[in-house]
Amino acid sequence: MVPKCGRAFDILDRDTVLGYPMGYSDVEADDYSEREDWRGRKVHLLGASPPKQYAVMQELTQPNLRDDPPANIVGVDWNGPHKMAYLGEYWSRDGWQPADHLSIRNTVRKSLEEIKQYWQDRGVWPETEPIDLYGPAVEEPNELIYMDQGGDPIGTREDLEAAYVERYEEYGRIAFLSEHAKKRWEYYEGLTLAD
Template identity: 50%
Template sequence: MEAFKSGFLPGNREDSSYQLTEDHTNVRLPQGFLDNNYEDPDLDRFLKEFYNREPQVAVIGDAYNREQAREYQEVIDDLLDDYPRRRFIVAPKSEEAFDVLDPETTTLGYANGKSDIQAEDLGPAKFRGRDVHLLGGNPVEAYSAIEKLTQPTIDGRPPANVVGYDCNLPLRMAYWEYWTPDGWQDNAGMTPRETARRSYREIKQYLQEKDVWPATEPRELYGPAVREPDDMIWMDDGGDPIGTIEDLEKAYVSEYEDKGKLAFQSKTQKEFIEHREGLSQI
């Protein structure tokens, strides 16, 4: 939620969930990014989750040899028939994989986190002239990779087109520290949510200052994740104000012809007031 509100595209690994519960009745997060479990890869399991979530960006897998690269490329070719406007990523882990992955359809994953074979092991030059997504690493490390992939070279190699970067560090560290360009800082008693929010804001500011932040943010494309009422009050609690963002996320919000958007704490009371007042939903 905090990532999306800060301008990032929400995502998760295919063997994990968004951890939203039935209490989050007023939260609708886009499932924009789907990563694979690189430590326990299973293409069938991944594809099942892909069809279920239909993300905009999907990391298909790591190609350690020509055969794996060919298998992933065939999967992407098939998926493109039904999902022509998605971005599909494969991380090459051998030199021969580069020759198989189609530059017209496949984005190269640049392993920059904890993978056993890093993109640096293969050489940034192999990724030049291709669409590239940075897989992991903190923002300083990511920007260093961007420089290596795009700076002019003596032999005039074309730069890579760096189209994306993902990082799960703000969530992993949210109980203890938040990220800054000067390193991780103690959260001094902030809640995990407040800590993650601080990390996302620091990361965004850092990338904006480096002039690598996108012109259009996902929230502009998907709309807000939480529907807000016209008046921030509870209709089923005497008009008391909605006290926190967390309360709003648990609200039942609907839009009505004469009343606009109204918020209720209880689904039962919402339905009762709709019946009593003769409210018609839009």
């Protein structure tokens, strides 16, 4: 739940996870609330780069003169790496870096690796990750998608029969509209076929 007015804090249950807007939202948290409104609650930080998220995290969790309870930061998100990958840059702890040599997927992956390292350097990254708890994903999607069409689903049986489908070690089964599109994608991703 993302509160958009001060009265929401009086109405919402304390166990409700509150979204703290700090990205491209028209309404920022400071427009309708005070920092203490967020303390003692579960909070998910919405948007902004890791350094900005970390600054807010510190403000909401560190001891203060009023002895307010700290917020419980349950998560963060930011779509900046995905947006900037299309512009040929990845996020790093030293700022945005050119990524003309990387595919969009690998550009996003590089940003995510840097973000993970940023949080690990601050001792905030959890010790266990979902793959440690649950193991690798074992199910594949029910529907094949056209990788070269931005993930559009394959509609009919005839489309599936005409598609170029391959199995890759890292990504599983992927479909393409043409053999040329398949080879081009393999080249840019540096992929090999699974056995």
